[in-house]
Amino acid sequence: MQTLTFFNHAGGAGKSSLALNAGYGLTLMGYRVLLIDLDPQANLTSWLGIAAAEDDQTAFAVAVNSEARLPVPQRAYGMDIVPSNLHMALSEGQMMSQEGATLNLRFALKDVQDRYDIVLIDSPPSLGKLAVLAALAADQLIVPVPTRAKGLNGLPGVLSALQTYRRLRPELNVGLFVATLYDGRTSHDREVLEVLRAQLQPLSAPLNYRPAVWNDSAGAGEPVLSFAPNSAAAQEVQQLCDQLAEIAGLSAVTRHG
Numbered sequence: 615m616q617t618l619t620f621f622n623h624a625g626g627a628g629k630s631s632l633a634l635n636a637g638y639g640l641t642l643m644g645y646r647v648l649l650i651d652l653d654p655q656a657n658l659t660s661w662l663g664i665a666a667a668e669d670d671q672t673a674f675a676v677a678v679n680s681e682a683r684l685p686v687p688q689r690a691y692g693m694d695i696v697p698s699n700l701h702m703a704l705s706e707g708q709m710m711s712q713e714g715a716t717l718n719l720r721f722a723l724k725d726v727q728d729r730y731d732i733v734l735i736d737s738p739p740s741l742g743k744l745a746v747l748a749a750l751a752a753d754q755l756i757v758p759v760p761t762r763a764k765g766l767n768g769l770p771g772v773l774s775a776l777q778t779y780r781r782l783r784p785e786l787n788v789g790l791f792v793a794t795l796y797d798g799r800t801s802h803d804r805e806v807l808e809v810l811r812a813q814l815q816p817l818s819a820p821l822n823y824r825p826a827v828w829n830d831s832a833g834a835g836e837p838v839l840s841f842a843p844n845s846a847a848a849q850e851v852q853q854l855c856d857q858l859a860e861i862a863g864l865s866a867v868t869r870h871g
């Protein structure tokens with residue numbers, strides 16, 4: 615089992631969209647996928663039609679109690695999901711007073727390591743305790759970066775957070791930077807993509823800015839590969855899933871689909 619955390623403290627980078635769509639793509643490829651929503655905004659949860667998660671269905675207990683186990687997951691689109699809700703935000707205060715709490719999810723995941731091929735964690739747009747919990751649970755971080763000035767400006771924060779996390783997890787690395795929201799018609803986006811290519815390794819092919827498919831599929835509560843399977847956006851999602859499967863070493867894993 616490999617755990618990948620979608621990580622960027624900047625808001626709107628594409629963390630939740632990618633977690634959901636990569637999760638579904640990897641499910642279609644035959645892998646056993648667990649999604650964990652650690653963002654109190656709970657976008658991933660609501661996009662999957664899980665409206666109001668109860669506190670005992672979320673990762674709250676795991677965040678605040680080193681003895682707690684992961685809750686029984688919900689099911690959506692062939693994936694298991696541990697949903698989130700707004701109360702998850704309160705876990706941060708309780709984690710503050712417990713040394714080592716930010717490693718709780720990493721330990722809790724050991725319980726389910728035979729049940730899944732891949733765990734995808736959606737982290738909140740912050741550098742608070744939940745974001746640290748999400749990052750420290752990962753084998754590798756996946757960092758979506760919008761091909762905008764805002765995306766570039768956020769990078770030093772991501773990299774300095776990673777340096778801090780390495781004090782507890784020296785081997786933690788970025789498995790893939792994912793260029794998102796790319797509008798190749800603008801010279802601005804083309805220039806930013808060049809800068810990303812020069813600075814970031816490994817960097818995915820850009821996911822193009824396609825609001826019709828991405829926003830409408832999220833609004834419909836469906837992954838892109840289900841909502842518009844023949845679209846150019848779907849092809850890009852599939853390419854990303856292939857890359858994630860490779861990074862996670864899944865080619866050696868027997869597919870269950």
Ligand SMILES: Nc1ncnc2c1ncn2[C@@H]1O[C@H](COP(=O)(O)OP(=O)(O)OP(=O)(O)O)[C@@H](O)[C@H]1O
Nearest residue numbers: 625626627628629630631739822823824825828829
């Ligand atoms: N390739 C794309 N083209 C157009 N819109 C996109 C694309 N990818 C994502 N979006 C949209 O961009 C918005 C932000 O994406 P998303 O919510 O996944 O980012 P996030 O990093 O999870 O945000 P937050 O930090 O608030 O949790 C969403 O409305 C999503 O539908």
Ligand SMILES: [Mg+2]
Nearest residue numbers: 629630653657
């Ligand atoms: Mg999000």
